[in-house]
Amino acid sequence: xxxxxxxEEQRDRGKALGQxxxxxRGPRSAAAVAxxxxxxxxxxxxxxxxxxxxxxxxxxxxxARVLDLDLTALARxxxxxDRTTEDAAAS
Numbered sequence: 721x722x723x724x725x726x727x728e729e730q731r732d733r734g735k736a737l738g739q740x741x742x743x744x745r746g747p748r749s750a751a752a753v754a755x756x757x758x759x760x761x762x763x764x765x766x767x768x769x770x771x772x773x774x775x776x777x778x779x780x781x782x783x784a785r786v787l788d789l790d791l792t793a794l795a796r797x798x799x800x801x802d803r804t805t806e807d808a809a810a811s
Contacts, residue, residue, distance in 0.1 A: 737773075737798060738770045741767060745768075753787065757786045758782055780794075
């Protein structure tokens with residue numbers, strides 16, 4: 721199965737998600753967060769730098785639980801990012 725390439729906007733949203741998750745992790749080690757979330761350290765690092773721009777929902781949900789992030793608030797943050805990006809592109 722061939723995946724459809726991501727758009728630039730989707731890649732930017734993935735980078736924004738990674739920044740939010742990295743900020744929420746704060747001083748905690750990536751290894752500790754990944755272990756508690758049940759994902760590999762490599763996966764967490766790729767999500768944080770935007771290399772995995774569209775991680776699976778359950779991966780994001782697990783990270784949100786570990787990082788004490790509200791999924792609705794996280795979705796709003798990314799939605800607001802999308803709107804800001806769209807507004808900038810329209811200008």
